[in-house]
Amino acid sequence: MSDHQFSKSYTLPCGVQVKNRIAKSALSEGIAEPEGRPSEALFNLYERWGQGGAGILFTGNVMVDKDHLVNANVMIAEDESFLDHYKTLADRTQKDGTHLWMQINHPGRQSPIYLDKAPVSASDVGMPSRMYAQPRPLEESEIEDLIERYGTAALVAKKSGMKGAQIHGAHGYLVSQFLSPLTNKRTDKWGGSLENRARFVLEIYKSMRSKVGSEFPLGIKINSADFQRGAFTEEESMEVIQMLDEAGMDLIEVSGGTYERAAMVGTMQKESTKMREAYFMDFIVKVRALIKTPLMLTGGFRSAQAMNEALASGSLDFVGMGRPFCVFPNVANDLISGAQDAFHVPDLITGVDKIDMTGMLQTPWHMFQLARMGKGLDPDPDMDVWMVYEKITGKKRPVV
Numbered sequence: 326m327s328d329h330q331f332s333k334s335y336t337l338p339c340g341v342q343v344k345n346r347i348a349k350s351a352l353s354e355g356i357a358e359p360e361g362r363p364s365e366a367l368f369n370l371y372e373r374w375g376q377g378g379a380g381i382l383f384t385g386n387v388m389v390d391k392d393h394l395v396n397a398n399v400m401i402a403e404d405e406s407f408l409d410h411y412k413t414l415a416d417r418t419q420k421d422g423t424h425l426w427m428q429i430n431h432p433g434r435q436s437p438i439y440l441d442k443a444p445v446s447a448s449d450v451g452m453p454s455r456m457y458a459q460p461r462p463l464e465e466s467e468i469e470d471l472i473e474r475y476g477t478a479a480l481v482a483k484k485s486g487m488k489g490a491q492i493h494g495a496h497g498y499l500v501s502q503f504l505s506p507l508t509n510k511r512t513d514k515w516g517g518s519l520e521n522r523a524r525f526v527l528e529i530y531k532s533m534r535s536k537v538g539s540e541f542p543l544g545i546k547i548n549s550a551d552f553q554r555g556a557f558t559e560e561e562s563m564e565v566i567q568m569l570d571e572a573g574m575d576l577i578e579v580s581g582g583t584y585e586r587a588a589m590v591g592t593m594q595k596e597s598t599k600m601r602e603a604y605f606m607d608f609i610v611k612v613r614a615l616i617k618t619p620l621m622l623t624g625g626f627r628s629a630q631a632m633n634e635a636l637a638s639g640s641l642d643f644v645g646m647g648r649p650f651c652v653f654p655n656v657a658n659d660l661i662s663g664a665q666d667a668f669h670v671p672d673l674i675t676g677v678d679k680i681d682m683t684g685m686l687q688t689p690w691h692m693f694q695l696a697r698m699g700k701g702l703d704p705d706p707d708m709d710v711w712m713v714y715e716k717i718t719g720k721k722r723p724v725v
């Protein structure tokens with residue numbers, strides 16, 4: 326056993342104890358049943374991850390509305406109809422003391438056109454891509470309904486036996502769309518000032534809390550910034566984080582970027598930042614000086630040394646990883662035992678700048694690894710990037 330910081334247990338302010346400080350950040354799996362029910366493939370995947378020793382596993386984003394989906398075969402929890410399947414998921418995952426938290430999301434305008442021809446958002450600001458349809462602004466009554474739906478999903482998480490729930494407030498999805506002045510042009514109480522733009526997420530938190538009570542851990546994943554001119558800034562993020570801290574959040578996870586500017590997977594960072602691994606470390610240091618809520622940092626962590634140093638600095642309480650869990654499902658055990666001390670994932674370079682600069686293969690390549698584990702196979706770190714390109718675009722690889 327190593328005596329690294331990440332091996333130590335941690336008690337959240339609500340009294341819930343987590344066995345170590347290593348977390349799998351949410352990864353959309355795309356292997357649920359077509360109607361959004363947790364599948365046998367998901368049970369297999371999460372059982373394997375559960376055996377992998379992490380303190381917390383966040384599910385991939387679970388949808389609150391079946392008419393607005395982030396990708397195909399995503400889990401849905403708009404009512405209790407799949408409760409038995411969520412119970413199986415929680416049981417199969419948590420056998421070895423790992424905690425499973427449900428990440429809850431609505432894509433807003435970031436729902437691909439083949440799934441959503443009539444997306445909704447804070448306002449009618451569309452994505453700058455023909456892959457997405459033009460959104461219409463939500464009516465006030467629809468906003469109230471959505472707030473209720475996030476609460477319902479959190480209650481499904483609690484009733485299933487999961488140990489927590491997390492709002493997806495990052496990466497340009499609906500909560501992000503409300504927070505950003507670039508996508509929120511509303512002139513009612515849901516737009517304009519930062520206080521108004523933050524109302525949606527704060528009301529969601531209250532709705533969830535009123536349904537699950539004070540002892541069930543609730544968290545949020547939030548952007549340090551959107552990395553776009555005129556969008557949600559670092560200063561604004563710090564103010565919203567303070568509001569969430571005051572509201573009673575149990576865990577705040579810091580990430581960054583949107584699917585227009587994919588900072589969350591490192592496409593916006595300088596090489597020097599990537600060398601230091603954690604992309605948003607400078608931001609979390611500033612946040613720690615402002616609030617007491619436990620903090621988790623995700624994006625870029627790959628080595629035992631960087632994780633240990635980050636935790637030892639006191640600026641965060643949990644290290645989160647995404648892509649390493651797709652290739653190394655046993656990453657937490659291996660870190661803790663010292664069996665392996667670095668978990669680098671392939672760079673996924675095709676050699677064609679137009680493809681490589683956007684990071685467009687990052688999500689599907691890693692999702693294909695999850696599908697393999699769902700079938701009981703091992704991940705394949707040598708999976709051909711062009712095979713993934715051809716599958717997702719339906720086009721042949723360009724001749725270079």
Ligand SMILES: Cc1cc2nc3c(=O)[nH]c(=O)nc-3n(C[C@H](O)[C@H](O)[C@H](O)COP(=O)(O)O)c2cc1C
Pocket residue numbers: 350351352353354384385386428493495496546580589590623624625626645646647648649687688689691692
């Ligand atoms: C396949 C894939 C799916 C993802 N799905 C989600 C998601 O559902 N919710 C979320 O908050 N982030 C999602 N992310 C982002 C990751 O949680 C994480 O923030 C990002 O990969 C950076 O961490 P890493 O450098 O350790 O991979 C996804 C990333 C990948 C690669």
